[in-house]
Amino acid sequence: EPEVTQTPSHQVTQMGQEVILRCVPISNHLYFYWYRQILGQKVEFLVSFYNNEISEKSEIFDDQFSVERPDGSNFTLKIRSTKLEDSAMYFCASSRYSYEQYFGPGTRLTVT
Amino acid sequence: QKEVEQNSGPLSVPEGAIASLNCTYSDRGSQSFFWYRQYSGKSPELIMSIYSNGDKEDGRFTAQLNKASQYVSLLIRDSQPSDSATYLCAVNPKSRGGSEKLVFGKGTKLTVNP
Numbered sequence: 001e002p003e004v005t006q007t008p009s010h011q012v013t014q015m016g017q018e019v020i021l022r023c024v025p026i027s028n029h030l031y032f033y034w035y036r037q038i039l040g041q042k043v044e045f046l047v048s049f050y051n052n053e054i055s056e057k058s059e060i061f062d063d064q065f066s067v068e069r070p071d072g073s074n075f076t077l078k079i080r081s082t083k084l085e086d087s088a089m090y091f092c093a094s095s096r097y098s099y100e101q102y103f104g105p106g107t108r109l110t111v112t
Numbered sequence: 113q114k115e116v117e118q119n120s121g122p123l124s125v126p127e128g129a130i131a132s133l134n135c136t137y138s139d140r141g142s143q144s145f146f147w148y149r150q151y152s153g154k155s156p157e158l159i160m161s162i163y164s165n166g167d168k169e170d171g172r173f174t175a176q177l178n179k180a181s182q183y184v185s186l187l188i189r190d191s192q193p194s195d196s197a198t199y200l201c202a203v204n205p206k207s208r209g210g211s212e213k214l215v216f217g218k219g220t221k222l223t224v225n226p
Contacts, residue, residue: 042217106154
């Protein structure tokens with residue numbers, strides 16, 4: 001069964017550094033998403049991406065964040081200058097249409 | 113304003129019993145409703161989707177939707193210890209100009225005791 005994959009599984013970075021989180025969505029899916037979950041809190045929407053452009057973003061997704069689909073398979077989330085409060089699990093998700101979303105295993109980001 | 117509310121639990125049931133999980137949402141125009149299961153330290157796993165009023169059954173799982181009451185529930189029949197997880201209710205507030213995002217509740221932690 002096709003799955004969303006994410007790399008790395010754990011990323012440790014220093015405050016102020018740039019990080020890029022990578023995702024390979026399910027191959028015939030058209031919609032791509034990033035969510036995050038701070039430890040012990042609810043899953044929060046960051047951004048959705050369709051037809052090579054951002055279709056929606058949350059208040060969390062400020063100028064420090066960007067997304068890109070550099071080729072036909074990868075979908076990336078970049079955080080330009082990480083803050084301590086960016087420490088969280090980051091989940092990529094994809095959907096064939098804008099309905100059922102399937103999540104990847106996540107990247108645990110630790111900012112020190 | 114909180115948009116998706118769930119009882120945080122923990123909910124504890126004996127093996128073989130029915131577990132009932134509840135969720136309410138505030139956006140009356142919401143169109144799509146989902147239940148995800150999240151094991152500790154893992155990602156959300158989609159287990160049920162429901163789009164119209166009534167019941168939808170899939171194996172041991174039944175999702176129920178009542179749009180007038182803005183209420184979604186998940187029943188797990190013949191609960192097994194492997195069902196022990198946090199169950200997340202997620203709502204797509206499609207009424208907001210075609211939004212695709214999911215809004216999640218905090219989740220209900222279910223423990224099934226052998």
